[in-house]
Amino acid sequence: MSSTLRMADFNIQMKKYTASPSQFEDFDTIIDVRSPAEYELDHVPKSINLPVLSNKERHLVGKAYNEISPFKAKITGGHLVARNIAHHISQFLSHQPRSWRPLIYCWRGGQRSRAMATVLREVGWDAHTLKGGYKEYRKFIRQQIPILCKKLKFCVICGPTGSGKSHVLKELQNNGEQILDLENVANHRGSVLGWIPDKPQKPQKRFDSKIWEILKSFDVTKSVFVESESKKIGDIQVPDALICKMWDSDCVILKIDRALRVELLLKDYLYFVNNPSKLLHSLQPLKRNLSKTVFLEWEHLIKTNKMHDFVEQILEKHYDPAYEKSIKSHYKKLEDALIINVDKLKNHTFDNLAKDIKSNLDKLQIAKEAHDYRP
Structure with a gap:
């Protein structure tokens, strides 16, 4: 032969x-x-x-x-x-x-x-x-992610920086709901101060693989809760099909007093509170978008350990304006969003917030089905 x-x-x-x-x-x-x-x-x-x-x-x-x-x-x-x-x-x-x-x-x-x-x-x-x-x-996964996104129903948790969206997402999961925690997958909190100590971001391809793995595990008959994000989380790009699906999905808005947001951020970003030099270094990319006077004032507050005042200022002059511009220009169903007002965290724990969100969404769904069913 x-x-x-x-x-x-x-x-x-x-x-x-x-x-x-x-x-x-x-x-x-x-x-x-x-x-x-x-x-x-x-x-x-x-x-x-x-x-x-x-x-x-x-x-x-x-x-x-x-x-x-x-x-x-x-x-x-x-x-x-x-x-x-x-x-x-x-x-x-x-x-x-x-x-x-x-x-x-x-x-x-x-x-x-x-x-x-x-x-x-x-x-x-x-x-x-x-x-x-x-x-x-x-x-294969580049083809599958859009297909999976099309089949799934998302509910986007919205709210300005420090409103506790990530905490609510975790409590929804603890209560048996399906969640997609993009920041956890990306190893980044999605802002200029979003890097996480000792947890470098994985390559883009690893992120895509994890997203595909999570998406295919979901029950398509149940909603998937996800936190509102920009298209980019640190150095990672959210797949086009996924971010577009999020932008076109139902929303829940967390309304929370700025003072409480400052309190939450000081707890969540304790590593910056304890490392002022790292905080100053991480703020450098914002220099080009701020007046010299504002940036010098922030430097002074950080160096004199007036972190509460610094967080209030960065929310007012950077995060809140950026959030308002982004959220209104991308999330199409924001005007019809369910609004959850948060008073004091002591009386309104994240677990209770998660339960309130699910309960209110269920009521809205029942009302919608009853309306659609009317002869």
């Missing part, structure tokens, strides 16, 4: 053992065989990383390919890949039953994933590769 025919048979066999991203649920384990550095940038949710080449080894193979020849690179990579696959089987996979079905992927569904899958099939497991690899997965 000619080598051409043997290769054709091999390719037919390979196609038999490929799967698409829509089939993720059909497999027991998803294995990412890319290098740890590639995996860290982004990966299929719930996949495990069993790299056939380490970061250093991948660099060595690439260097051999570019500086010597593709053949030399294959020799270098071949023994490294074989050794690493053997290690993974002995250390991480030997306990798996005969019925175990893994799905394996690399960057493009090429040699790395095929090498691992071939060995695992020889062992006796029903191993498949992801057709097109990680690149196909990225294409």
Whole structure:
């Protein structure tokens, strides 16, 4: 038999053992065989990383390919890949039953994933590769996020900075509601002072993957509560389909006294209260939008530990005007929003706020259904 025919048979066999991203649920384990550095940038949710080449080894193979020849690179990579696959089987996979079905992927569904899958099939497991690899997965979720957004019904919690939106969102979740906490996924609070100590933002691709994972977990028959956001959260862009859906969704507005907002912000941003130098550094981007007099006054208040006065001023002169401009220009159903007035937090806990929101929304829905049902 000619080598051409043997290769054709091999390719037919390979196609038999490929799967698409829509089939993720059909497999027991998803294995990412890319290098740890590639995996860290982004990966299929719930996949495990069993790299056939380490970061250093991948660099060595690439260097051999570019500086010597593709053949030399294959020799270098071949023994490294074989050794690493053997290690993974002995250390991480030997306990798996005969019925175990893994799905394996690399960057493009090429040699790395095929090498691992071939060995695992020889062992006796029903191993498949992801057709097109990680690149196909990225294409898939970019297509799926708009589809999922279209199916879901969102309710947007609105209110100026310091109104407790994130706290209310968490209490809604504690009360059994579906929530999408974009700031938690983005590791950022969505403003110039929004960075979170010791929690750097993940890459955009990781954010997209997490959003897809969360969206597909929701029950489409129930509302999803989400906090009002700008299109950008720190360095992260909210997917177009999601932010547009939010802008076109029903809203709830938290009306809260500025003095109480100052109290809440001083608690929520305690790390800035305790680190005035970091606060001053983080404010630098605002310099270009403020008069020199205002900025010098803020510096003075921070350096003299008059944080209460500083927070009042930054709300009045920066956050509140920016919020009013943004919220009115984007959220189309704001005029019809349910308004929740917050008096004193001691008498109106976030748990009670969450319950009030849900109760009022339920009443509005019942009234709407009764109106629609009238003959």
